[in-house]
Amino acid sequence: MDCVRRQAKATPSLRTAFGGTVGSTAPRVTQAIIGLCVAAYVLQRLPNSNVTYNFEFLPAYATSEPWRMLTAAFLHAPDQPLHILFNMYALWLTGPYLESLLGRVRFALLYLVSAVGGSVGYLLLANPDNFNQWRTGTVGASGAVFGLFGAYFVVQRRLNRDTGPLIAIIAINFALGFLPGVAWQAHLGGLATGLATAAVLVYAPKTRRTQTPLQIAGLATIVVLIGVLFVVKVATVPGYLFV
Numbered sequence: 001m002d003c004v005r006r007q008a009k010a011t012p013s014l015r016t017a018f019g020g021t022v023g024s025t026a027p028r029v030t031q032a033i034i035g036l037c038v039a040a041y042v043l044q045r046l047p048n049s050n051v052t053y054n055f056e057f058l059p060a061y062a063t064s065e066p067w068r069m070l071t072a073a074f075l076h077a078p079d080q081p082l083h084i085l086f087n088m089y090a091l092w093l094t095g096p097y098l099e100s101l102l103g104r105v106r107f108a109l110l111y112l113v114s115a116v117g118g119s120v121g122y123l124l125l126a127n128p129d130n131f132n133q134w135r136t137g138t139v140g141a142s143g144a145v146f147g148l149f150g151a152y153f154v155v156q157r158r159l160n161r162d163t164g165p166l167i168a169i170i171a172i173n174f175a176l177g178f179l180p181g182v183a184w185q186a187h188l189g190g191l192a193t194g195l196a197t198a199a200v201l202v203y204a205p206k207t208r209r210t211q212t213p214l215q216i217a218g219l220a221t222i223v224v225l226i227g228v229l230f231v232v233k234v235a236t237v238p239g240y241l242f243v
Contacts, residue, residue, distance in 0.1 A: 018101045018155070018202050029104045030095030033111060034088050036074050037141060044078040052078060056137030057119050059126040063234055069123075073115035075139035087141040090173075094148040101155060106201055109219060110151055111144050113226075114194045118143015120226050120233075121189015128237050143186035147194025149173070154198035196222050 043051045057072035076084035099107040121143065126133040149170050156163045170191070200218030 018103075018106075018158075025100070027096035027099045029108045029111070030091060030099055033074075033095070033141075034091060037076065037084060037088060040074045041076055041078065041084050044075060049078075051075070052137070052139065056139045057122070058135055058137050059123045059128075059133065060135045062119075062123050062230070069116050069119035070112065072119060072137075072139050073141050073144050076141070077139060083140060087145055090145045091141065091148065094145070094152050098148060098151055098155065102201055106215070110147065110194065110197050110201070113197050113219065113222060114147020114150075114190045115141070115144035117147065117193025117226055118186040118190030120230050121187075121192065122183050122185040124189070124229060124233050125185040138183045138186065140183070140186070142183070143190030146170075146173070146187045146190035147197070150191045150194030151198035151201075154195055155202055158202045193222070193226070 040051065043049060052075060055068060055071035055075055057068040061068055076087065095107070095111075098110070102110065122138060128134050149166070153163055153166055153170070156166060173187070197219065200222065201215055204214050204218070
């Protein structure tokens with residue numbers, strides 16, 4: 001048995017073209033995200049629960065409570081079960097595929113950065129003079145899910161696979177985002193972030209694609225850009241830093 005273990009350790013693991021481990025079939029990160037969203041939803045549904053109120057995203061609180069830009073992506077409208085069902089279904093359709101190709105760490109970063117990008121997209125397009133946009137909370141994994149849609153598109157293009165049906169799905173879902181009560185701004189922000197993040201991960205030079213320094217530098221650049229857009233928006237709202 002010791003010989004088998006030593007041999008297993010000595011044998012290099014095979015990697016996909018984008019850094020994932022070949023043969024790693026369990027989508028642990030996807031499962032964990034779904035589990036966290038479901039757990040949060042249960043907590044939101046409890047009597048007298050303040051989970052939604054404390055962790056939803058409001059542009060008015062973006063500077064004083066910036067963590068809401070991420071936590072809101074794990075919450076859903078507690079009185080609309082179809083909201084979480086649709087998002088978790090979309091996550092399950094795209095997550096395992098992307099996770100297997102990118103690897104767990106890269107996929108987790110893709111999801112988290114897209115979630116924040118969705119919130120910043122909502123912030124950028126929100127009007128401070130519009131009470132409903134500025135001081136009404138928004139929740140949902142939709143921004144991050146649209147980021148996965150964008151990443152899926154980039155991956156398929158990189159692999160020279162058909163993207164026609166995917167474009168149609170993205171277009172239909174984006175159009176649905178304009179229904180009353182749906183934050184299409186977060187969808188747009190998440191989609192743009194997912195496209196950019198996936199491009200960094202899958203278009204890295206082939207000799208370094210399974211190594212992380214260049215990808216980390218690219219992801220850091222995206223995060224910095226999101227931060228710059230955040231600061232620019234904040235600077236245009238008088239007194240915002242003191243809210």
